[in-house]
Amino acid sequence: MSLDQLAATISGSLVLPGSADFDGARLYHGRAGDPAAVAHVGGVDDVVAAVGAAREERLPVAIRGGGHSNWESLPGALVIDLRALREVVVDQDAAPTADGARLVHVGGGATWGEVAEELARHGLAISSGDTRSVGVGGLTLGAGIGWVVRCWGLALDQLVGAQLVTAGGDVLELSETSYPELFWGVRGGGGNLGVVTRFDFLAHPLTGVVHAAITLDGADLPALIRAFRDVMRAAPRELNGSLMRTPPMGPELPSRTVIELAWAGPDEAAARAAFAPLLGLPQVTASEVAPVAYPDLLQEPPMPPPGMTMPTIVDENGWFESLDDHVIDALVAGAAEAGAPMLLVRWLGGAFGDVAPEATAIGFRRAEAFVMSAAFVPPDGTAEDVARVKAALAPFVEHSVGAYGNFTNSVAPGLPERMYTQPTLARLRALKLEWDRDNLFSRNHNVVPVVG
Ligand SMILES: Cc1cc2nc3c(=O)[nH]c(=O)nc-3n(C[C@H](O)[C@H](O)[C@H](O)COP(=O)(O)OP(=O)(O)OC[C@H]3O[C@@H](n4cnc5c(N)ncnc54)[C@H](O)[C@@H]3O)c2cc1C
Numbered sequence: 001m002s003l004d005q006l007a008a009t010i011s012g013s014l015v016l017p018g019s020a021d022f023d024g025a026r027l028y029h030g031r032a033g034d035p036a037a038v039a040h041v042g043g044v045d046d047v048v049a050a051v052g053a054a055r056e057e058r059l060p061v062a063i064r065g066g067g068h069s070n071w072e073s074l075p076g077a078l079v080i081d082l083r084a085l086r087e088v089v090v091d092q093d094a095a096p097t098a099d100g101a102r103l104v105h106v107g108g109g110a111t112w113g114e115v116a117e118e119l120a121r122h123g124l125a126i127s128s129g130d131t132r133s134v135g136v137g138g139l140t141l142g143a144g145i146g147w148v149v150r151c152w153g154l155a156l157d158q159l160v161g162a163q164l165v166t167a168g169g170d171v172l173e174l175s176e177t178s179y180p181e182l183f184w185g186v187r188g189g190g191g192n193l194g195v196v197t198r199f200d201f202l203a204h205p206l207t208g209v210v211h212a213a214i215t216l217d218g219a220d221l222p223a224l225i226r227a228f229r230d231v232m233r234a235a236p237r238e239l240n241g242s243l244m245r246t247p248p249m250g251p252e253l254p255s256r257t258v259i260e261l262a263w264a265g266p267d268e269a270a271a272r273a274a275f276a277p278l279l280g281l282p283q284v285t286a287s288e289v290a291p292v293a294y295p296d297l298l299q300e301p302p303m304p305p306p307g308m309t310m311p312t313i314v315d316e317n318g319w320f321e322s323l324d325d326h327v328i329d330a331l332v333a334g335a336a337e338a339g340a341p342m343l344l345v346r347w348l349g350g351a352f353g354d355v356a357p358e359a360t361a362i363g364f365r366r367a368e369a370f371v372m373s374a375a376f377v378p379p380d381g382t383a384e385d386v387a388r389v390k391a392a393l394a395p396f397v398e399h400s401v402g403a404y405g406n407f408t409n410s411v412a413p414g415l416p417e418r419m420y421t422q423p424t425l426a427r428l429r430a431l432k433l434e435w436d437r438d439n440l441f442s443r444n445h446n447v448v449p450v451v452g
Contacts, residue, residue, distance in 0.1 A: 006053040012042035033073035054078040062443035066135020070409035071443035082109030088118040100205040108197045116295035124203040125294040127152045142406035150237040150350030156187040161200035167436040185431040188361025191444045208266030215286040218257030237350030245343040309379040316393040317372035318400025319364035330396040337392035341375035363421045405445040
């Protein structure tokens with residue numbers, strides 16, 4: 001099917017360069033791409049038609065769920081925009097599990113804000129990301145470290161089924177018993193294996209959360225990270241938390257160091273007891289503790305104005321099985337050398353580590369922490385500036401067991417080799433050879449279809 005035929009066929013719309021809507025269609029979260037066309041699909045049949053047109057016109061496909069990645073801004077792709085597929089339905093025909101979890105169907109283009117709002121009406125939640133506009137698609141298929149990761153695992157650990165449109169145009173129902181190898185692969189393989197038009201999750205009962213924001217004097221950052229680590233290592237799995245240092249962003253936004261905690265449950269006394277060791281740190285300068293509804297945990301950072309020339313984000317990250325003192329020292333020293341970048345330490349363990357490494361395509365289940373460091377090189381910076389900052393940030397990742405693809409938009413060759421263990425990558429490549437030999441779905445952290 002040609003693009004002209006696609007335009008005439010789909011219930012949604014196809015936006016082509018030169019049309020009045022094109023500038024709006026190619027702009028997402030402040031980034032303008034240069035696609036061959038944008039297909040706003042209205043349903044599964046439209047997705048099948050769009051995939052068929054991409055195949056015939058030999059165009060790479062860029063899948064847009066929540067639209068927070070960079071790949072669709074690379075030129076020349078057919079963007080398949082799934083935003084119309086955003087229904088969230090609690091399945092009334094499926095019985096709750098023994099612990100009260102319910103089956104929920106979520107459209108492939110929904111965002112986590114939409115999911116959290118709808119599930120809260122039923123007293124349910126899925127551990128997802130921390131941002132309302134982030135897509136269920138990108139976050140889940142790449143892993144999904146959420147606020148309650150220590151209780152319920154990654155977002156993909158809560159997935160029990162999916163509807164997938166393959167490169168060949170087949171519409172498959174995936175689960176542990178139906179196309180189990182593909183189901184294994186989509187749980188961590190990103191958008192490499194096709195377009196997920198529907199996610200089936202088990203959502204957990206959750207009537208409330210207790211949240212703490214603790215602001216700290218970050219002058220001795222290594223000591224602070226060590227203290228956070230030591231408390232979290234001994235914490236019950238209901239306690240989830242991250243430590244973040246943000247760089248100064250102008251005179252009114254100085255550098256800040258904040259520990260955010262979420263207690264999975266409404267019991268404020270239990271939460272305060274778990275928070276106490278961190279609230280009592282000598283570096284604390286301010287703190288707020290409050291019960292919140294789960295959707296209110298999700299935030300929305302301000303987006304840059306359309307057309308603004310953005311700095312280059314240089315980032316490094318890793319999964320760490322043991323966040324030892326020398327790793328912390330390398331992290332903080334590299335950050336200082338790179339010029340006050342952003343640091344994030346997100347604590348894992350608990351349910352994240354209950355999952356066998358080979359059960360999904362995210363294998364680093366012995367990691368106790370995920371850590372990232374990022375710096376901004378101004379728009380007038382040179383390639384040498386970027387290389388210098390990257391070299392300064394990099395040393396701490398030598399101690400990691402792998403990288404988390406969702407937290408970088410880098411398209412550097414060799415990244416998939418760090419994102420996956422060698423056996424996982426071999427399995428994903430075999431799936432790619434079987435289901436997407438021509439690499440139609442290449443605008444992602446690409447698993448190239450080769451043997452081995
Ligand atoms: C502000 C912000 C906060 C974040 N917070 C977190 C966090 O707390 N935890 C965390 O783990 N990550 C977090 N992330 C990272 C996030 O998981 C990734 O950026 C993710 O790729 C975003 O997904 P998206 O659907 O919004 O983006 P998109 O650009 O739409 O999708 C990214 C890629 O995912 C694939 N994809 C998306 N939807 C589908 C689908 N339905 N079928 C097949 N493939 C699909 C495609 O390959 C696509 O290129 C955050 C990112 C941002 C920008």
